[in-house]
Amino acid sequence: MKLLITGGGGFVGSRLARALLARGTLAGQRIERLVLTDIAPPPVDLLADARVEARTGPLLAQTEALRTEAFDGVFHLASAVSGECEADFELGLRSNLDSTRALLDALRANVGAGGKVARLVFSSSVAVFGLDPSVPLPKLVADDTLPLPQTSYGTQKLVCEHLISDYTRKGYIDGRAARLMTVTVRPGRPNGAASSFFSGIIREPLAGVESVCPVSPDVSHPMTSPARTVDGLIAVYEASREAFGGRAALNLPALNVRVSDMLDALEEVAGPKVRALVRFERDERIAGIVANWPAGATAERAARLGLHPHENFADIIRQYIADCAALPNAAETLKGMS
Ligand SMILES: NC(=O)c1ccc[n+]([C@@H]2O[C@H](COP(=O)([O-])OP(=O)(O)OC[C@H]3O[C@@H](n4cnc5c(N)ncnc54)[C@H](O)[C@@H]3O)[C@@H](O)[C@H]2O)c1
Numbered sequence: 001m002k003l004l005i006t007g008g009g010g011f012v013g014s015r016l017a018r019a020l021l022a023r024g025t026l027a028g029q030r031i032e033r034l035v036l037t038d039i040a041p042p043p044v045d046l047l048a049d050a051r052v053e054a055r056t057g058p059l060l061a062q063t064e065a066l067r068t069e070a071f072d073g074v075f076h077l078a079s080a081v082s083g084e085c086e087a088d089f090e091l092g093l094r095s096n097l098d099s100t101r102a103l104l105d106a107l108r109a110n111v112g113a114g115g116k117v118a119r120l121v122f123s124s125s126v127a128v129f130g131l132d133p134s135v136p137l138p139k140l141v142a143d144d145t146l147p148l149p150q151t152s153y154g155t156q157k158l159v160c161e162h163l164i165s166d167y168t169r170k171g172y173i174d175g176r177a178a179r180l181m182t183v184t185v186r187p188g189r190p191n192g193a194a195s196s197f198f199s200g201i202i203r204e205p206l207a208g209v210e211s212v213c214p215v216s217p218d219v220s221h222p223m224t225s226p227a228r229t230v231d232g233l234i235a236v237y238e239a240s241r242e243a244f245g246g247r248a249a250l251n252l253p254a255l256n257v258r259v260s261d262m263l264d265a266l267e268e269v270a271g272p273k274v275r276a277l278v279r280f281e282r283d284e285r286i287a288g289i290v291a292n293w294p295a296g297a298t299a300e301r302a303a304r305l306g307l308h309p310h311e312n313f314a315d316i317i318r319q320y321i322a323d324c325a326a327l328p329n330a331a332e333t334l335k336g337m338s
Pocket residue numbers: 006007008009010011012013037038039040057058059060076077078079080081094095096099123124125126179180181182183184
């Protein structure tokens with residue numbers, strides 16, 4: 001089979017690519033070719049695999065060529081992140097909405113003989129949920145909670161969910177949207193996402209660097225790990241339409257955790273000196289955005305697909321440490337623990 005991952009050079013996309021290559025099959029079919037598209041090139045270990053082809057550049061510039069190229073499956077992950085979309089309205093519309101529509105139209109142009117369509121999994125986000133004065137936001141958002149995004153990014157994700165549902169209804173694709181929860185611990189440098197500090201308060205102290213938490217320790221949020229996210233995307237791809245159940249997006253599982261719980265877990269795993277590197281200094285802009293986010297989520301439909309959240313945040317931290325330990329710069333990223 002031939003697969004496409006948009007955003008295949010990113011945090012989740014590159015991990016998904018590695019997981020698919022390691023499995024070798026998806027939905028019972030052998031993976032012959034894996035095309036990774038992204039503005040950024042994928043990591044070198046992926047490029048070294050003969051099944052991988054990297055195409056670098058904005059997705060929108062590649063969709064014309066995709067109109068004459070058939071794929072069995074697509075994981076559509078390319079996206080500008082929340083902070084970028086707030087700062088640059090046009091960028092968000094172009095990267096997240098226009099690119100998605102052009103991709104869906106390319107897949108529509110490719111509907112094969114006998115009506116064979118590409119299966120597409122879309123990485124939507126918990127950011128589709130938000131606090132609107134007209135509708136109370138439940139403490140835990142469920143699969144059937146009314147999404148009321150309060151950011152441009154969340155709005156673009158929600159519009160794309162509906163487009164994917166409609167292209168599926170029309171028989172142009174077999175589309176499934178999964179709402180990712182906040183994925184921690186993200187390696188590398190802080191990114192433009194308003195949620196970036198959720199990784200920063202773990203990653204920086206582990207590297208021996210001070211981290212500033214811009215919200216109060218009581219703030220709670222639905223969290224998951226990269227590995228569980230990848231498992232979720234693959235399970236959503238492999239589910240039958242009946243098992244997926246309808247065309248509406250589903251929530252991927254999350255551990256609902258407070259900042260103070262995260263820091264307790266950090267202390268449990270890495271000790272009090274590492275925890276002491278986190279300092280609280282309120283940032284009104286970030287605290288204001290976070291105040292409109294759900295405090296937690298449930299994921300009943302995902303549970304029916306066999307997907308479950310982590311039981312504790314310490315496991316998520318341990319996964320990050322194990323990932324870092326396998327990299328050449330382990331000493332640097334885990335300096336705080338030495
Ligand atoms: N990481 C999270 O906590 C989280 C939470 C909810 C949803 N998501 C969604 O999951 C997906 C993957 O997230 P991630 O954490 O890996 O993000 P990421 O930023 O690491 O990866 C996204 C990739 O998309 C690429 N990209 C952006 N605009 C593009 C464009 N116009 N054309 C081509 N490539 C483009 C970026 O270069 C990047 O490599 C995204 O769709 C994101 O919105 C992530």
